[in-house]
Amino acid sequence: LxxxxxxxxxxxxxxxxxxxxxxxxxxxxxxxxxxxxxxxxxxxxxxxxxxxxxxxxxxxxxxxxxxxxxxxxxxxxNSEYANVRRFVYEYHIRGLDLLESRITEARTGMVETLRLLQEVYRRRPDPFMYYLTVVMEAKSSEMISIFTDAFPEEKSRVVQILAEIDPANKSKYEKIQQGN
Known part of the structure; x- marks a missing residue:
């Protein structure tokens, strides 16, 4: 080739x-x-x-x-979607990288990074925006697993944000509320 x-x-x-x-x-x-x-x-x-x-x-x-x-x-x-790339970076640095040793801080960081995706979605509310769809498909199961054991108020915030930016999978995210 x-x-x-x-x-x-x-x-x-x-x-x-x-x-x-x-x-x-x-x-x-x-x-x-x-x-x-x-x-x-x-x-x-x-x-x-x-x-x-x-x-x-x-x-x-x-x-x-x-x-x-x-x-x-x-x-x-596209610079309009710069916060999606920022999310990818901060989700790993402020979330996944801390998950093993500082789980509460990691979850808090992850919730804050989700707001970056929320900002992009609110500016351009297109549930078919391919880049956001790809990111959500890659991270949704991981987020569900991580937040199932979170504090109730964290769960509520996460489910609200995820359901807003990825409405097609709302029922999937509601499983977070049922955990622990």
Missing amino acids: EFDPNTYMSNLTSVLAFYAYLIIGFDYDSFSLNGGQPYFEIAERIVNNAQNAPVTGWKPYDGSRNRNRYWLVKNVL
């Missing part, structure tokens, strides 16, 4: 490279604020190079509800 980030050579190599750079970008964003920027820019270049490809998923109008590679990388790099 041949790949060049500056040229579209085949759909297979472009798809593999796009998701590889996206995954690396998400990982780097969790260690430093906007640390994944160079990787997201390469993913965007891959999308731009594939605009004339005879396959779907690369163009803004491919698929439904803006759920394709084009919109995912555009959302990640």
Whole structure:
């Protein structure tokens, strides 16, 4: 398989490279604020190079509800959604990294970081915003597990925020209230 980030050579190599750079970008964003920027820019270049490809998923109008590679990388790099990237970073630094030794502080930090997603959602209340959907799909089960044992007032805040920003999974988040 041949790949060049500056040229579209085949759909297979472009798809593999796009998701590889996206995954690396998400990982780097969790260690430093906007640390994944160079990787997201390469993913965007891959999308731009594939605009004339005879396959779907690369163009803004491919698929439904803006759920394709084009919109995912555009959302990640869009400054309107900067707080989603900030959430990814702070959720890890102020939450997951502290969970083992300071669970109460970690949960408090996680609730505060969820407000970043809430701000984005309130500014652009689109339940189909692909980037937010991807983040919620990646983190929802983890959050349910973490907050099931939280204090009642924390549970209420978390469920309220999660149900607002991810209304399609409201019943899933309400399980937090039933724990312990």
